[in-house]
Amino acid sequence: MASSSSSSHVPPLFFLACVFLISCTESGKHGGGITLDLMHRDSPDSPLYQSSYTRYQRLTNAFRRSFSRKSSLHRTYKVINSGSGSDSGSFESSLTPIVGEYLMKIFIGTPPVEIMGIADTGSDLTWTQCKPCSSCFNQRNPLFDPENTETYRKLSCEAPMCSAVGQSSCDAENKCDYEVSYGDASHSTGELATETLALGNVEFPKVVFGCGHDNGGTFNATETGIVGLGGGDISIVKQLDKWIGGRFSYCLTPLDVNVSSKISFGANAIVTGPKVVSTPLVQKSPSTFYFLTLEGISVGDNKLEYVTNDEDGGDYDEQSDEGNIIIDSGTTLTFLPQELYSGLEAAVVKVMKNKRVADPEGVFELCYKLPRQGELDIPPIVVHFTGADLEVTPASTFLEVRPGLACLTFLPSDSFFIFGNLHQMNVNVGYDLVKKQVNFLPTDCSKFV
Template sequence: MIENKFKKLRFAFNLRTSWFSCNAVIMEYQITANQYRKSGSFSYQIRALLSCYINIVLDTHLTHFTHTLTFSYILSLAMAASQVHLQFLILFFCYSYIMCSALTFTHKTRHPGFTIDLIHRDSPNSPLHNPAKTRYEHLSEAFSRSTSRATHFTAASRAASAVQASVVPAGGEYLMNISIGTPPVRVLGIADTGSDLTWTQCKPCVQCYEQKLPIFDPKKSSSYNPVPCGSPTCYTNLASRTCDPDGTCSYYYSYGDKSYTNGVLATEVVTFGPNTPPFPGVSIGCGHENDGTFNEKGSGLIGLGGGGLSLIRQLKPSIGAQFSYCLVPYFETTSASKISFGPKASVNGPGAVSTPLVKKDPSTFYYLTLESIGIGNVTLDYKKQSAHYYTEEGNIIIDSGTTLTLLPKEFYDKLEGELEKVIKGERIQDPEGSMGLCYKTKKDLEVPVITARFAGADVQLKAINTFVRVEEDMVCFAMVPASEVAIFGNLAQINFLVGYDLDEGRVSFKPTDCSKHAV
């Protein structure tokens, strides 16, 4: 019986299974400790346990509790050891434990995180910027993209329970640069908190949209590895997948605007700039067939959602599942928005507030619970004023890729009515028909502070977050009615340091002058 248990332990070790497998066996040993003391193969027992422990203690995924549990058990074995050579072995182990723990701690703190630029697609600093259009035309297009994106959030939410769900929100509003491969090839991608898969166009192209940047050639990268069909990465993280004749995992993603990408799932080295470490083994999509509304100056999409294939989840073992961004006002030319990853993304200090992330399907989206909105002394109860869907926890999605904030119509109508009572100005109709509450003025409009009260976090929104100039003589409310899905958009997040901590399950807000945000 004892020998079988040790075979089980060695089997767990040889397969390099999780620390839990080893500890499950160790717990079994504790139950039969008396049998160990009577066993003639006591030396073998300790050596087997040490072999397992030294391997799991070097695993940087382990907690201090895990180390302590295993360490405590082996010390209990030492108490039963009468042979001198075994006592010496235990002393050697104690020294090894201290050294291994130190190495583990050092490894865990090796990468403090990093910060890079986040570029609004319509900013004059963006390669996608069209100088022939006015800022108001850019804004009008961004508002239209908000409506389109909301439609496809709705479609994705409805399809969450379906195995074949593959429609994800179209695009986003911010861009970031990464590099993939060895040697590294630059990718300018849309940074999307509403998608998981990071992908770029790849050679050979079956159907590729026109791209100014060089198209990635996997044959020229020494670190490119296709993911096999039998891999858990393929069959647990991809809704629409097939098995290629060569046994590799292929994916298919369709976007709400009829754009799509189809290609091979592979692992690659990803880097974020000259001063950041390389991250090997990151799953990406190598798109051989891509078409739709993608811009020729971009080369893919960077998935920052909450699902298993997202960049955030994949970087967790190295730097933790944290990221934050600080968005400067639209059309800012003297400074750029920033996005940080790892410990560097922590949001704390005076003024910081946090609200829980709510786990819902699809796991890609970041759900918060909005309880009410305040205007001065008036509080509008979000849950009581809204349809049944909005009374639940996780009743609003926070998204960097949607410009406007979308609220359920019945609640929006009451909110607009309260604002009309306190804002002094000449109300006019938006000629585009996309905005609800608009005023005619060439000056800054005096508006009240609006407080978005999330569970455990009051976020005070200033005029820059709630009203936007859409014409030279017209200012409009940056919140609009929605039919089903509520979204807290990026205008409402300007000049906030917004942090997502997937390890702790929370989103934090801290009022910040993002044009002066230290990196």
């Protein structure tokens, strides 16, 4: 752990708009692995780019998505753990909002059809809009047509994956139908089927996906559906297990750097090196979420322990010990327990010499006025997971959220805690579902190969 303060220029708001388009420029087998490019949603090259927005507006939108996603993730957790639903059952009916944090380009069918789906580590089922469409949202790409592919097979009701999707039913033809809805009222209804799926030039046969005939909600015309990267049985991470060994990783570049981020599967997703730190994945419900154990956080030499407070735990007290926080690529900010956050804020205030000011929007708890000349002197902050101490970059701990105003990007929460993607930038984050651990390797992601 570092013991001295380090200076860092607070990055512009562009830094944190955290949605990526996944496209393949290094596709193919590389020793059994696949690596794809990631494109930030607010890059001028992105199909989601809004030229009329300022950098501050883009960042504000990212923060709003964080709060919306956190609320929906929390609802999902409560539904599953209240006894009113099962891990594989009602979970999909209260999934995260479709906020478009990442877009992923995959290919389905023979011959292959390009699918531009929202990549989500908080969802399991992969689905796309299909013909015939009784009710569909507008999309730029042609709808997937099962009649034009040689490898499309409807899933029967007896297939194990029929029950894995959650809400499913059988029709007169013994075809497995699915229905999923999300926290922002988006939805998809259709049939489960198997198809050939390709990541870049690498094809995987008989992957279960949803062929949606009735879909709607907050989708952009660029998007065609969802790519599920969660930990549940029907996610493509689990379905491709014998090819990728339950491994995927990503390396997110600071978004003021004009270099693509990367996402890898299989052998390319093995995170190694002398500076790798690893923490266990905790198996809890819902299995879709990636639970870690947060033990504390340090500001310089001041280490603050995570202390269980049953009175404040509420419906979240089951996560007070092991598996008390989730790591999520779709949430921008990091949400900490109230008591731990209060200690963090006090420790930061003690060492910061800049003028503290209030956030006029009331979003952030701790903000400072940026000096006309010079930089904020930001202390080193280390997040302590079980077995893994990860120092987050100074550039990610404070952001210029409005002109001349820099705010701490950790926030308090009364219940449900999330380690967000901002604090994962310039870290190679590897998920190993076989060893049941997450590996962190501080990396200059702009130079990641």
